[in-house]
Amino acid sequence: MKIEQIYTGCLAEAAYYIESNGEAAIIDPLREVGTYLKKAEKAGATIKYIFETHFHADFVSGHVDLAEKSGAKIIYGPTAKTEFESHIAKDREQFKIGNLTITALHTPGHTLESTTYLLTDENGKDHCIFSGDTLFIGDVGRPDLAQKRKFNHGRFSRNALRFLE
Numbered sequence: 185m186k187i188e189q190i191y192t193g194c195l196a197e198a199a200y201y202i203e204s205n206g207e208a209a210i211i212d213p214l215r216e217v218g219t220y221l222k223k224a225e226k227a228g229a230t231i232k233y234i235f236e237t238h239f240h241a242d243f244v245s246g247h248v249d250l251a252e253k254s255g256a257k258i259i260y261g262p263t264a265k266t267e268f269e270s271h272i273a274k275d276r277e278q279f280k281i282g283n284l285t286i287t288a289l290h291t292p293g294h295t296l297e298s299t300t301y302l303l304t305d306e307n308g309k310d311h312c313i314f315s316g317d318t319l320f321i322g323d324v325g326r327p328d329l330a331q332k333r334k335f336n337h338g339r340f341s342r343n344a345l346r347f348l349e
Contacts (some may be wrong), residue, residue, distance in 0.1 A: 185284060185305060186227075187312070190219060200314060202303065204282025209233040210250060211301065211314045217246040221253060231256040233279055235286065235301050236264075237316025261299025262290045273299065291315070 186203040200211040201223050208229040210220050224231050231254040234247045247258050248268050258270040259279065266272075273279075273288035283306035291300045300315040 185282075185311075187303070188223070190214070202281060202284065202286075203227055203229050204284045204306070206230060207232045207280075207282040209235060209279075209281045209286065210256070211235045212237055212316060213246040213250050215246045215249075217250040217253060220246075220250060224254070230254075232281055233286070234258045235288075235299075235314070236260050237299055237301070237314060259288070261288055261297045263292070264297035289313075 186201070188201040190199045190201060199213050199220075201220060202209045202211070203224075206227075206229050208220075208224045208227070208231045210231060210233075213220060213234060220231065223229075231250070234250055234254075234256050236245065236247055236258065250256065251258050251269070258266075258268070259273050260266060260270055261273055262275055264270070264272050275288065275290040277288045279286045279288070285304040287302040287304065289300045289302055291298050298316060300313050302313050303311045305311045
C-alpha cells in the first residue's frame with residue numbers, strides 16, 4: 185500500500201495518490217494531471233478511480249482531463265449531478281484498488297454531495313479517511329456552502345462522529 189499526499193501550499197489543497205498491486209486512485213486531483221500520470225507510469229500502475237470529495241469552489245479540479253488520459257472512472261458521492269461521465273456512488277458503496285477497499289460515506293454539510301472516503305487495508309483494518317473539506321483537525325468544514333438546503337443531519341452526525349471517536 186502506498187499513500188502519498190500531494191500538497192499545493194498556494195491553494196492549501198491536498199490531493200492524494202493511493203496505490204496497491206498495480207492499481208491506483210487519485211483523490212481530489214488538481215488541474216495539472218501530469219504528476220499523477222507520471223507516478224502511476226513509474227510504478228507500473230493503472231489509475232482506476234478518481235474520487236472527488238465534493239464540487240470544489242476554491243480550485244479547478246483535473247478530474248475530467250485525468251479521466252480522459254487514464255481511462256479512470258470519476259466518482260462523486262450521492263446527490264451529485266454532473267455534466268460529464270461519472271459514477272455517482274451510493275452511501276457505503278465500496279471500490280477495490282488492488283488489495284485495498286475505499287468506502288464512500290455520504291457526509292453532506294460542506295456541500296450537499298460531500299463524501300468522505302474510508303480506506304481499509306488488505307487486512308480489513310480501517311486505515312484513514314479522506315474528508316475533503318468536511319472535517320478538519322479539531323474542527324469541521326464550512327457548512328454554509330450547502331445553501332441552507334434540508335438534508336438528514338442525523339446521518340451526517342453519525343458518520344462524522346464515528347471517525348472522531
